[in-house]
Amino acid sequence: MLDRDVSTLTFRNMDQLFTTRTVPHAGQPWNLPRADHAMDFTYSFKGASYTPEQFLDRTYTNALLIIKDGRIVSEIYRNNMTPGTRHMGWSMTKSITSILVGCALAEGRIKSLDDQVTTYLPELRGGGYDGVTVRQVLQMRSGVDYEERYDFENPGIAARNHDAALVRNVARFADVARTVKRAHKPGEVFQYKTIDTAVLGWLLERVSGGSNLSAYAAQRLWEPLGAEADGYFIMDGPPGVGREFNGAGFNAVLRDYGRIGLMMLNGGWARDRQIVSREWVAESTRPAAAEGAEGGYGYQWWTMPGSDAYAAMGLQGQFILIDPATKTVVVKLSHFPPGEVEAEQESLAFFAAASAWPGR
Known part of the structure; x- marks a missing residue:
């Protein structure tokens, strides 16, 4: 690949x-x-x-x-x-996801970018995404502890998630958002990470009407x-x-x-x-x-x-x-x-x- x-x-x-x-x-x-x-x-x-x-x-x-x-x-x-x-x-796909979030907001499927993501994905309560807004996820400022590093010889959380979800298909890529920890206060630190976009995709799926x-x-x-x-x-x-x-x-x-x-x-x-x-x-x-x-x-x-x-x-x-x-x-x-x-x-x-x- x-x-x-x-x-x-x-x-x-x-x-x-x-x-x-x-x-x-x-x-x-x-x-x-x-x-x-x-x-x-x-x-x-x-x-x-x-x-x-x-x-x-x-x-x-x-x-x-x-x-x-x-x-x-x-x-x-x-x-x-x-x-x-x-x-x-x-990752041009991330920008396409942003367009779809804009569509969902205009339709009222997402009420406000300042809603917490747990309003739409209650499965994320109790983890690193609890208290994080949709806007903060869009800005890659969720604060969750997910280092975007793909060293498969010495895998971190991102490499392990990539392997489990995309190579072996034994987990869904966004599911790690349920258990990921918090590294920074939401909104304070920009850290590029694909898990934030995966959460937006899961949210769009949830509000898309089945x-x-x-x-x-x-x-x-x-x-x-x-x-x-x-x-x-x-x-x-x-x-x-x-x-x-x-x-x-x-x-x-x-x-x-x-x-x-x-x-x-x-x-x-x-x-x-x-x-x-x-x-x-x-x-x-x-x-x-x-x-x-x-x-x-x-x-x-x-x-x-x-x-x-x-x-x-x-x-x-x-x-x-x-x-x-x-x-x-x-x-x-x-x-x-x-x-x-x-x-x-x-x-x-x-x-x-x-x-x-x-x-x-």
């Missing part, structure tokens, strides 16, 4: 490795007009200048999409990817968005038992990730309807605290330093970058080797240049 030698293959074939649940598309896709243009710009990284063609190789790119002013200006597939290939989004997260995502996001292909979640167990791995398990085609970005750029509007409110888009992509040199974090969205740009970001090089100032959306699907740091930094440098590029 994470082997650097085959990840370009596994990242586009997760349905061959896991039980999955489909998020079906329906009706006519949202038409994305085209104004294709050669990427006639360069970008700088660590004192050197590179072309976009060099970028594709240097950062392990599987597919790249650039949308300017609502039009596709560049669309590239590599490593046997095609327009119909569904690619693992990894449905499951995939069905809710299809009804509130995927169908009205005008997706062109079915998406799917990988599951943490067999049919009838497993739950969607909504912290990092969504898969879709390149252009549908682009449609998510364009919908967010349009203030929650897609085609002929409001998917999620303009207010939610603004609030969820605003940093919860002062940004550092590398940016900040909103409601499951990363914010870019010194600008209004923000991004969904996933393990090993998955990105949806949205820059309202230049009306740009960039989607990059990749196969970074595990532990690769510079490729992410270089990707952000490329995104800044692509955003500034007129594209015409």
Whole structure:
């Protein structure tokens, strides 16, 4: 699943490795007009200048999409990817979960972000999530003691949970939230952890009216968005038992990730309807605290330093970058080797240049 030698293959074939649940598309896709243009710009990284063609190789790119002013200006597939290939989004799935929370709030299924999560998930009473609000979980400020470290040779709580839920399917990923302890006072410390997003997925399942997260995502996001292909979640167990791995398990085609970005750029509007409110888009992509040199974090969205740009970001090089100032959306699907740091930094440098590029 994470082997650097085959990840370009596994990242586009997760349905061959896991039980999955489909998020079906329906009706006519949202038409994305085209104004294709050669990427006639360069970008700088660590004192050197590179072309976009060099970028594709240097950062392990599987597919790249650039949308300017609502039009596709560049669309590239590599490593046997095609327009119909569904690619693992990894933690970009967290940002999709945020959109669905916004939908549930607008419908009144979630009464307030300042409700405690135990209002909806009483199973979490008595543990680290007792007294934590929905807003604090969205901001990754739950304070629970869950270190996001995947050293499988010396496993901690996250690695053990990954193994039990996703590899052996003997537990549900979110169930560890029942017993996890508290490390910090809720709201005080930002600590990125997938268990927080798993709790949000469990909450959405609970308030969806007896449905499951995939069905809710299809009804509130995927169908009205005008997706062109079915998406799917990988599951943490067999049919009838497993739950969607909504912290990092969504898969879709390149252009549908682009449609998510364009919908967010349009203030929650897609085609002929409001998917999620303009207010939610603004609030969820605003940093919860002062940004550092590398940016900040909103409601499951990363914010870019010194600008209004923000991004969904996933393990090993998955990105949806949205820059309202230049009306740009960039989607990059990749196969970074595990532990690769510079490729992410270089990707952000490329995104800044692509955003500034007129594209015409």
